[in-house]
Amino acid sequence: MLNRRYNLNYQQAGTLIAFIVLAIFVIKFLNTPKNENPLTNKDEFEIGLCRTCVLIENKGLVIDSDRGEYLDTALIKKLTLLAGENKNWRITEAYPPTVQHLSFCHQNGTCADIALQRNLLNKDRLSNLCKDALAAGLTVVNEYGDLKYYSPNSFCPKPNIFETTTGGHLHVY
Numbered sequence: 752m753l754n755r756r757y758n759l760n761y762q763q764a765g766t767l768i769a770f771i772v773l774a775i776f777v778i779k780f781l782n783t784p785k786n787e788n789p790l791t792n793k794d795e796f797e798i799g800l801c802r803t804c805v806l807i808e809n810k811g812l813v814i815d816s817d818r819g820e821y822l823d824t825a826l827i828k829k830l831t832l833l834a835g836e837n838k839n840w841r842i843t844e845a846y847p848p849t850v851q852h853l854s855f856c857h858q859n860g861t862c863a864d865i866a867l868q869r870n871l872l873n874k875d876r877l878s879n880l881c882k883d884a885l886a887a888g889l890t891v892v893n894e895y896g897d898l899k900y901y902s903p904n905s906f907c908p909k910p911n912i913f914e915t916t917t918g919g920h921l922h923v924y
């Protein structure tokens with residue numbers, strides 16, 4: 752009596768085989784690696800969350816040493832435009848970030864901090880840098896907290912100081 756329960760007729764056996772074959776295909780399909788965009792950089796570890804990052808070097812941009820060496824491609828394009836108009840600044844924070852930031856964009860390379868060269872820092876040059884940055888398509892957050900670098904007719908937005916601000920700079924994206 753017990754045996755009868757496990758006896759399959761041909762139709763049932765056929766259905767079972769078809770099901771197994773289908774299951775194998777589904778499992779194979781799920782295990783197939785997805786076609787991801789190849790990283791533009793060889794150093795996958797450094798790239799981390801910044802899937803659109805490329806090395807900043809050889810792009811005509813000045814960057815402080817040990818302040819990250821990658822940025823998002825689209826951001827680099829805007830910064831390169833800015834550098835064509837204005838040479839008074841350098842990048843002070845790129846990707847990977849070197850300090851804690853409130854803005855998540857620092858964690859994926861889609862924003863950067865830039866600053867006037869120290870010996871050039873004054874209200875007018877800062878206003879000009881904001882003007883040129885805006886013209887290059889950048890959005891500017893002013894993190895120069897000292898009001899002597901700000902005037903109501905400045906092209907820079909009003910200073911916007913965050914706890915994490917470690918020195919006067921413009922946060923751009």
Ligand SMILES: [Zn+2]
Pocket residue numbers: 852854857862863864921922923
């Ligand atoms: Zn920033």
